[in-house]
Amino acid sequence: MLKLSASLGLKYFRSSKGAFVSFTSIMAVIGLTIGVAALIIVTSVMNGFEKELKERILGVIPHVLIHSKKPINDYQSLIDKIEMNPDVEAASPFIQSQALISIGNRSKGILLTGIDTQKEAKVSILPSNMLMGSIESLDDNEIILGYWLAAHLGTAIGDEVNITTPEMRSSIIGSFPRSFKFTVSGIFELKAEPDQNLALITHKTAQKIKGFGSATENIRLKVSDVMNSRVIASDIIFDISSESKIYASSTWEKTHGTLFQAVQLEKLIIGILVFLIIGVAAFNVLCTTIMSVKSKEREIAILKTIGASDFTIVSIFIFQGLYISLLGISLGLISGILITLNLDALISFIETIINRSLLDNYFINYFPYAFNFNQISLVLFSSFILCFISSVWPSTRAAKLNPNEVLRHE
Numbered sequence: 001m002l003k004l005s006a007s008l009g010l011k012y013f014r015s016s017k018g019a020f021v022s023f024t025s026i027m028a029v030i031g032l033t034i035g036v037a038a039l040i041i042v043t044s045v046m047n048g049f050e051k052e053l054k055e056r057i058l059g060v061i062p063h064v065l066i067h068s069k070k071p072i073n074d075y076q077s078l079i080d081k082i083e084m085n086p087d088v089e090a091a092s093p094f095i096q097s098q099a100l101i102s103i104g105n106r107s108k109g110i111l112l113t114g115i116d117t118q119k120e121a122k123v124s125i126l127p128s129n130m131l132m133g134s135i136e137s138l139d140d141n142e143i144i145l146g147y148w149l150a151a152h153l154g155t156a157i158g159d160e161v162n163i164t165t166p167e168m169r170s171s172i173i174g175s176f177p178r179s180f181k182f183t184v185s186g187i188f189e190l191k192a193e194p195d196q197n198l199a200l201i202t203h204k205t206a207q208k209i210k211g212f213g214s215a216t217e218n219i220r221l222k223v224s225d226v227m228n229s230r231v232i233a234s235d236i237i238f239d240i241s242s243e244s245k246i247y248a249s250s251t252w253e254k255t256h257g258t259l260f261q262a263v264q265l266e267k268l269i270i271g272i273l274v275f276l277i278i279g280v281a282a283f284n285v286l287c288t289t290i291m292s293v294k295s296k297e298r299e300i301a302i303l304k305t306i307g308a309s310d311f312t313i314v315s316i317f318i319f320q321g322l323y324i325s326l327l328g329i330s331l332g333l334i335s336g337i338l339i340t341l342n343l344d345a346l347i348s349f350i351e352t353i354i355n356r357s358l359l360d361n362y363f364i365n366y367f368p369y370a371f372n373f374n375q376i377s378l379v380l381f382s383s384f385i386l387c388f389i390s391s392v393w394p395s396t397r398a399a400k401l402n403p404n405e406v407l408r409h410e
Contacts, residue, residue, distance in 0.1 A: 024288040025320075029328040031281035032387065036332025037339060039274045039379050044340045046267045047375070048368030053263065054226065056192040058252055059125035062094060064221040064233045065250045066240070071215035079219060081240060087224050087232045090122035094220035095206035100164040101145075101199060106153050110199045112163060114206020123222040126188050126200070132157050133186025140205045143182035146195035150187050159184045163199075165209055180209065229253065278383050281328065286390040289321050293394050314395045321391020329383050333376070343367045 072078065072093075079091045095114035100107055117138045121127040127135045131147060138144060143161065145153075155161060163180045182201065189195060201209075203216065210217065223232045233249035241247050339346065344367055 024284070024291055025324055028281060028284035028288045028324045029331070031284045032278065032325065032328025032383065033331040033335060035274070035277035035279075035281045036329050036379060036383055037336035038277055039271065039383075040333065040336030040376055041340050041343070042270055042274050043267070043375050043379070044336075044369040044371050045343070045367055046263075046270065047370040047372050050260070050263050050267070051370045052368045053192070053260070055125065056190045057194070057256060057259075058226055060190060060192075060194045060198070061252050061256060062123075062218075062220040063223045063226055063229050063252055064236070065094065066219040066221065066233075066236065066247055067217065067250070068245065068247050071212045071217060072219065073215045075216045075219060078240060082219065082221065082236055085232075085236055085239070087228075088236070089222045089224055090119065091219055091221050092116040092119040092123050093203050093216035094218040095203060095210060095212070095216060096218070097206075097210065098166065099199075101149075101153065101161055102164070103153050103155055103159065103161045108149060108152055108197070110149065110197050112165070112199050112201060112206070112209075114201055114203040114209075116203050123220055125190075129188050129190055131187045131189050135186065135200065138185060138200065138202055140202050141182060142185035142201075144186035144188060144200040145184060146198050147187055147189035148195040149197065149199065150184070152196075155184050157184055157187070167209065167211065178209070226252070275382075278386060282383075282386040282390040285321050285324050285387045286394060288324060289317050289391045289394040290397075292320060293317055293397060314392075317395035318388075318391050321387060321395070325384055325387035325391070328387075329380055332383075333380060337371070340369050340371070343369065 066072075066078075066082070075093050079093070082088055082091045093114075093116055097112055099110055099112040101110045101112075102108075115124075115135070117135050120135050130144075133144060135144065143163070145155065145161075150156070153161070160181055160183055163182055164177050165180070167178045186200075207213065207216070221233075221236070223229055225232065229251040230253065233251055237247050237249050347367060
């Protein structure tokens with residue numbers, strides 16, 4: 001009997017008699033296609049955006065910082081011990097402080113960061129994002145700036161900039177902030193927040209500025225699982241701390257955790273809003289099935305008269321709803337993936353038509369995407385269930401029709 005139900009369900013879906021039913025079926029399929037495609041496109045782009053954010057920001061800021069109340073003297077042996085942890089990819093000495101950079105009449109607050117130039121490539125993506133110069137060849141009297149910062153100051157390679165630090169210098173005329181002159185030797189570009197306020201100097205120079213001698217302020221770690229940084233940091237602190245020397249840790253979540261929480265919340269809200277489109281499409285499936293039942297009352301009455309069971313009648317219209325759902329979801333899946341893969345070309349086409357750039361003002365001037373097949377599977381499954389439920393209620397109403405009442409008016 002299921003074969004009969006499936007055959008009649010397909011016939012009603014493709015019906016040439018009930019033109020209105022056929023039209024609503026097409027509208028339901030189109031609505032479902034748009035909803036599924038939109039949800040796939042939005043979630044994939046948001047995943048890509050989150051991935052870019054993680055790579056560009058978490059690729060520069062320390063995943064974990066190990067520090068103590070006093071400067072860390074024998075930091076190299078401590079680094080060797082920390083790197084034995086399987087969750088740690090690399091570790092390096094790290095000194096960072098706020099400072100003021102100025103040239104001419106322009107100035108800007110910065111994060112002056114002392115790095116181990118030979119190990120920076122292991123803990124950061126900065127060496128692979130240099131526009132000019134290189135981190136490995138950075139000298140003690142040189143500085144590397146972010147692209148936006150350099151543009152704001154109007155500096156270029158070879159220019160001399162003045163760095164004013166919070167460290168005070170005392171003399172017979174009083175105390176005043178210490179100032180240092182550096183030559184710009186490199187410019188990096190991440191198209192992210194660090195471009196605006198990050199300046200790099202050698203670790204040795206930072207030691208002199210802070211008065212640490214041969215000690216360092218922090219040990220920077222790059223860990224294998226960024227989202228598990230807090231647990232990894234706790235394990236490392238437990239391993240390296242002793243009664244004579246107690247260490248503490250801080251992770252990227254302290255400075256940038258709210259940013260990624262905001263991205264997660266935005267993904268959730270946008271996903272819910274777009275999912276409402278699928279809700280409208282499911283309502284179209286409901287309306288289509290109701291109209292189909294109404295227009296096929298005579299056929300339903302005849303089927304029940306010749307012995308068709310209520311299950312058969314219900315199955316017919318459930319199959320009709322399933323055909324709409326499967327076709328709409330399949331077209332939505334194909335459309336969503338194809339549009340996502342060609343989103344940059346589509347945006348370029350739109351920019352050509354309107355003769356203006358849409359993305360130049362943003363830190364990512366293209367649409368990144370990352371397909372999460374678990375998410376896509378959830379979208380398809382939830383869409384199918386929603387449409388299936390929408391087709392069940394009117395189908396059960398069809399089984400409750402009284403054939404005597406229907407045929408009496410024919």
